Amino acid sequence: MxxxxxxxxxxxxxxxxxxxxxxxxxxxxxxxxxxxxxxxxxxxxxxxxxxxxxxxxxxxxxxxxxxxxxxxxxxxxxxxxxxxxxxxxxxxxxxxxxxxxxxxxxxxxxxxxFSTDVADHAVGMLIDVLRRVSAAERFVRRGLWPLQGDYPLGSKLGGRRVGIVGLGNIGSLLAKRLEAFGCIVYYNSRRPKDSVSYRYFPNVYDLAAECDVLVVACALNKATRHIVDKDVLEALGKDGIIINIGRGANIDEAALVRALKEGRIAGAGLDVFENEPNVPRELLSMGNVVMTPHVAVFTxxxxxxxxxxxxxxxxxxxxxxxxxxxxxxxx
Missing domain, CATH: 3.40.50.720 (NAD(P)-binding Rossmann-like Domain)
Known part of the structure; x- marks a missing residue:
C-alpha cells in the first residue's frame, strides 16, 4: 500500500x-x-x-x-x-x-x-439547426444556388424557450450562453438549484411541453437512460428541436428517428449516438439533422x-x- x-x-x-x-x-x-x-x-x-x-x-x-x-x-x-x-x-x-x-x-x-467546449458546441449545433448553416453550405457546394435561387429561410435563436436536461457544469455554462442570445431558459435536474432563477421542472415531459428546444446535457445512468422517449418527443412538438451533447442512450434513438421521419419534431443536433460509431442510416439523408462524431469535448x-x-x-x-x-x- x-x-x-x-x-x-x-x-x-x-x-x-x-x-x-x-x-x-x-x-x-x-x-x-x-x-x-x-x-x-x-x-x-x-x-x-x-x-x-x-x-x-x-x-x-x-x-x-x-x-x-x-x-x-x-x-x-x-x-x-x-x-x-x-x-x-x-x-x-x-x-x-x-x-x-x-x-x-x-x-x-x-x-x-471540457465544460466550456461542450457548452459552445451545443450552442453551435443549435444555431446550425435553426439557421440551416450546414444544409445551406451543402446547397452552395452542390451548385444549386444559381439553379434554384434563394435558400429557404432559417429561424432565429433569440426568444426561444430552451429546456436544459441536466443543469450541472455544462448545463449551467450553456444556460449563460443562451441567456446572452436572448433565450428563456428552463431546466430539469435531480433537484432544484437555489443558485439559479431559471424555472425548474421536476420531470422532462413537462419541460418539453413548455419548450421550443430541448438540450440533453445530463449524465447517463439508470435513471436517465431514454429519459427522452416517444412521449417527451411528442410533448416537444412538431416545431421543436432537440440537441444531445450528453450520451446517446439518454434519448430513445429509434423513437427519435421515427419522430423526425414523420415530422413530429422539426430537427435535431446530435453529437452522441446509442451505438457509436454506428449512426442510424435514416439520419444521414435528413437535412434538418446536424451530426458530429462525439467531438463536443475535443479542442x-x-x-x-x-x-x-x-x-x-x-x-x-x-x-x-x-x-x-x-x-x-x-x-
Missing amino acids: TTSGEKAATKVVLLLIRRMEASFHAALRQRFHVLDFFASGEPLPAFLAAAAAAPEAPRAAIVMGADPARVDTAFLDAVPSLRCVVSLAVGVDFIDLDECARRGVVVANSGRV SESMSDHLRDHTIGNLEAFFSGKPLLTPVLPQ
Missing part, C-alpha cells in the same frame, strides 16, 4: 487504456511506468493478464469510454491490484461505480476541463495542457494518499 509520503515520481505502474497525444504520453512517462495497451499490440485480456502478473502490479488506470474496455467486474477481476481509475471523460457510464466502491477502487473524471486546448494537468493532478493525489481532485461516487 502506498504511504502518504510516497511520491508519484517513484515510477509507480500505470495502465493506459487510451490512445494519447504525444506530449501527454511523454508527461505520463516522466512520472509513471506506463503500460500502454495500444502500444502493446496484444488483445486486451492478454494485456491485462500480463500487467497483473508483473513484479509490480498496476494500482491505477487511465480510461476513456467503453471502447476498448468497460471497467466492470471482469476488468477489475483481471487486474485486482487496481485501486484508482481516472476517466478522461466527464461521463463515467462505462465504469461500474458500485463495483468499484465495493472493491475500494476510487474513480475520478475530467471535471470541468486542441482542452485535450493538451488542461486535460494533461488535470489527469496528472488526480493521479499524483491518489499516489500521495490525498483526496482526488474530481472524485466520482455511486449515485
Whole structure:
C-alpha cells in the first residue's frame, strides 16, 4: 500500500487504456511506468493478464469510454491490484461505480476541463439547426444556388424557450450562453438549484411541453437512460428541436428517428449516438439533422495542457494518499 509520503515520481505502474497525444504520453512517462495497451499490440485480456502478473502490479488506470474496455467486474477481476481509475471523460457510464466502491477502487473524471467546449458546441449545433448553416453550405457546394435561387429561410435563436436536461457544469455554462442570445431558459435536474432563477421542472415531459428546444446535457445512468422517449418527443412538438451533447442512450434513438421521419419534431443536433460509431442510416439523408462524431469535448486546448494537468493532478493525489481532485461516487 502506498504511504502518504510516497511520491508519484517513484515510477509507480500505470495502465493506459487510451490512445494519447504525444506530449501527454511523454508527461505520463516522466512520472509513471506506463503500460500502454495500444502500444502493446496484444488483445486486451492478454494485456491485462500480463500487467497483473508483473513484479509490480498496476494500482491505477487511465480510461476513456467503453471502447476498448468497460471497467466492470471482469476488468477489475483481471487486474485486482487496481485501486484508482481516472476517466478522461466527464461521463463515467462505462465504469461500474458500485463495483468499484465495493472493491475500494476510487474513480475520478475530467471535471470541468471540457465544460466550456461542450457548452459552445451545443450552442453551435443549435444555431446550425435553426439557421440551416450546414444544409445551406451543402446547397452552395452542390451548385444549386444559381439553379434554384434563394435558400429557404432559417429561424432565429433569440426568444426561444430552451429546456436544459441536466443543469450541472455544462448545463449551467450553456444556460449563460443562451441567456446572452436572448433565450428563456428552463431546466430539469435531480433537484432544484437555489443558485439559479431559471424555472425548474421536476420531470422532462413537462419541460418539453413548455419548450421550443430541448438540450440533453445530463449524465447517463439508470435513471436517465431514454429519459427522452416517444412521449417527451411528442410533448416537444412538431416545431421543436432537440440537441444531445450528453450520451446517446439518454434519448430513445429509434423513437427519435421515427419522430423526425414523420415530422413530429422539426430537427435535431446530435453529437452522441446509442451505438457509436454506428449512426442510424435514416439520419444521414435528413437535412434538418446536424451530426458530429462525439467531438463536443475535443479542442486542441482542452485535450493538451488542461486535460494533461488535470489527469496528472488526480493521479499524483491518489499516489500521495490525498483526496482526488474530481472524485466520482455511486449515485
